[in-house]
Amino acid sequence: MNSDDRLRQRASRLLSQVATRSDRLINEGLAEADARKWHYAVLASLQDFGPASQAALSKRTGIYRSDMVGVLNELAQRQLVERAPDPDDQRRNVITISTAGRRQLRRLDKVLDALHDELLAPLDAAERAQLVRLLTRLLDHPDSQGS
Numbered sequence: 159m160n161s162d163d164r165l166r167q168r169a170s171r172l173l174s175q176v177a178t179r180s181d182r183l184i185n186e187g188l189a190e191a192d193a194r195k196w197h198y199a200v201l202a203s204l205q206d207f208g209p210a211s212q213a214a215l216s217k218r219t220g221i222y223r224s225d226m227v228g229v230l231n232e233l234a235q236r237q238l239v240e241r242a243p244d245p246d247d248q249r250r251n252v253i254t255i256s257t258a259g260r261r262q263l264r265r266l267d268k269v270l271d272a273l274h275d276e277l278l279a280p281l282d283a284a285e286r287a288q289l290v291r292l293l294t295r296l297l298d299h300p301d302s303q304g305s
Contacts, residue, residue: 179277180277183273183276183277184270184273187269187270187272187273188266188269188270190269191265191266191269193262193266193269194229194232196219196221196225196229197229197232197233197238197262197266198263198266198270199219199220199221200215200219200221200226200229200230200233200239200253201233201238201239201255201259201260201262201263201266202263203215203218203219204239204253204254204255204259205255205259205260205263209252209253209254209255210252210253211244211250211251211252211253212226212227212230212250212251212253213250215230215253230253233259236258236262237256237258237259238255238256238258238259238262239253239254239255239256239259240253240254240255240256241253242254
């Protein structure tokens with residue numbers, strides 16, 4: 159077995175290479191749509207799970223709390239989210255997706271669908287679904303929760 163074969167047998171290396179390719183493709187594609195993947199993550203979280211505090215959004219999306227403020231400032235400036243004082247705790251804000259934010263999310267869903275089609279072109283629909291199930295299983299495994 160030569161070294162090239164050995165490297166192509168390591169799931170960790172393959173996952174890393176695919177992740178690098180995916181990040182580049184998604185970042186470039188979203189940039190063309192004047193968005194970033196963090197914008198998408200916040201809008202999707204608000205749409206799927208409802209209004210939330212900055213801390214809850216940080217936990218839901220995996221975006222560091224220190225970075226979340228900047229992301230929310232960008233989204234608020236574009237009128238894609240709304241901030242309102244939390245009625246239960248006036249020291250924090252509750253973030254809600256706006257009507258414009260829902261429109262932008264639908265637009266970004268279409269952009270990401272096309273980018274995923276490009277990324278996953280070698281796989282048929284059943285293989286794509288299987289890949290998502292397997293990756294989800296890896297991420298949901300208790301030993302990977304600290305990562």
